[in-house]
Amino acid sequence: MTRPxxxxxxxxxxxxxxxxxxxxxxxxxxxxxxIYLGSDEFIGRHQxxxxxxxxxxxxMQARRPSLQTLFERRLEPGRLIHTAHRRYGHRLAEIADHLxxxxxxxxxxxxxxxxxxx
Numbered sequence: 297m298t299r300p301x302x303x304x305x306x307x308x309x310x311x312x313x314x315x316x317x318x319x320x321x322x323x324x325x326x327x328x329x330x331i332y333l334g335s336d337e338f339i340g341r342h343q344x345x346x347x348x349x350x351x352x353x354x355x356m357q358a359r360r361p362s363l364q365t366l367f368e369r370r371l372e373p374g375r376l377i378h379t380a381h382r383r384y385g386h387r388l389a390e391i392a393d394h395l396x397x398x399x400x401x402x403x404x405x406x407x408x409x410x411x412x413x414x
Contacts, residue, residue, distance in 0.1 A: 374409030
């Protein structure tokens with residue numbers, strides 16, 4: 297018994313695949329930190345705590361809390377600035393914009409907080 301010869305062209309298969317996927321959500325729209333596709337638990341398991349200069353900050357700290365979330369806490373401002381900058385990598389200029397002060401003010405508060413801890 298012989299089977300009929302079936303010839304399919306790769307271009308036609310690809311076009312049918314693309315047509316089937318039209319209108320569905322794109323996976324790229326669901327990325328976190330440009331590279332993670334999954335739940336917060338998944339990201340936590342696969343995200344390194346090490347700082348690697350070759351990897352962009354946005355990818356390394358995909359799960360960092362926003363400044364809004366951090367500063368909702370009722371802690372000393374210097375301590376919050378220290379946490380935002382040293383632990384989560386927010387830049388001093390970002391923190392200053394959020395607080396409505398100059399970056400130099402944020403820098404002084406950070407240094408004071410670090411001095412107080414020593």
